[in-house]
Amino acid sequence: MTDTDIIKFIDFLKNQKNYSKLTVDSYLSDLKIFKKYIKNTNKINPHDIQLFISNQHKIGKNSKTIQRMLSSIRTFFNFKIQMEELDANPAIDLIIPKSGKHLPNTVNSFEIDKLLDFKPKTALDERDKAIMELFYSSGLRLSELSSLTLAQLDLSSALIKVTGKGNKQRIVPVGKYAIQSLKKWLLSRTQYEKKSMDEKTKQKLFLSQKGTPLSNRGIQLRLEYWAKKCNLSHKLHPHMLRHSFAVDMLTESGNLRAVQSLLGHSNLSTTQIYTQLDFSHLAKVYYNAHPRSTKKS
Incomplete structure (x- = not known):
């Protein structure tokens, strides 16, 4: 070695x-x-x-x-x-020490409503609401959301193409409320476009006030800001909205394989941790299951 x-x-x-x-x-x-x-x-x-x-x-x-x-x-x-440089793996039979399962932190439905039901007053408010709605609507990872481009959105079909871990792509539904917020942000987004932008930046969905791509840290800070402003009882991290999406989808649908696909998990065991969070009801598909889905009125 x-x-x-x-x-x-x-x-x-x-x-x-x-x-x-x-x-x-x-x-x-x-x-x-x-x-x-x-x-x-x-x-x-x-x-x-x-x-x-x-x-x-x-x-x-x-x-x-x-x-x-x-x-x-x-x-x-x-x-x-x-590479044919070794005949046998000396680590193959060793037992990996077991670790306790850490249950994901989530945001309850009451706090989701407090967080997402505010009325934006500025263009940046529109952007932030679109970000939070999209996290919760589609269960995206922080890196997946921050890297989104305009070309990945298909709002007419209520779908978004996501590039996840290992550059694996998946298509996920976008809920009605997220679509509404995204449309409003797209109208406001034009004021942050600058002539000096390179082509890559021009394609980014979420821009900062300076007209640069909104970074992972920038998104984290905006969520912390809104958690305080909406009087949430705890800090808000992007993954908490992804976890809440997973829990709510599993609670309503009970379809572990479907949620695995929506989250972009390679292994079902990664998704199974959410089954420990007291699921009870059954439903048919995403649009019937998700509280802020496209097909619900």
Whole structure:
């Protein structure tokens, strides 16, 4: 296991697997820590990896972090096998330490109403309401929403094309209230367009007051602002609206596979965590299930 091996692996994750920078950086960090711990990097066996895991426990790493580190190591050795540089994966039979399931934080329906039923007074209010409506209407991740372009919107069909993790694309419905807010924002958006804009910026759906693409941090700050203004009892993070979307959809529909598809989860187990939040009713499809859907009057 050399530095060159790690560089080749990281290059593979970036260029072949299209992993995000955050994910790639996590792999790189984990492998550097592992390589530093292992004394004989020429021949690594399962016992070496087990000792490494035990060491990470001793120094206070939590189970979730160790899970990720072991997954990084396992994936690295699978890559070595794929490159025909290794015959067997020394990490394949090691047990990943179990971690307790962390239930997602959500926003209840009363607070959703407080947050979304305000009347915008300015163009930026229109933008912020469109952002919050879209988070809750379609269950988008923060990075998915901030990267949206005008071309990804199809308001006439009440659909939006989303680019998620690993550059995977999916099409999700957009609710009636979100469509109304988006249309109002699109009318106001023109005042923030500038002649000096490059083509990429011109296509961005959400712009700042300065006419630049609204960043992830900018969106987070606006949600914090509205949580205070609407007297919510807690801070508001973008993922809380995504979680609320998932919980409300599952509560009303009970269709785990459909919600998995809407959220863009690769594994059903990721979606299943929402089933622990007391679901009760059954419904047919998205438009009947979601409280702010297109087909509801």
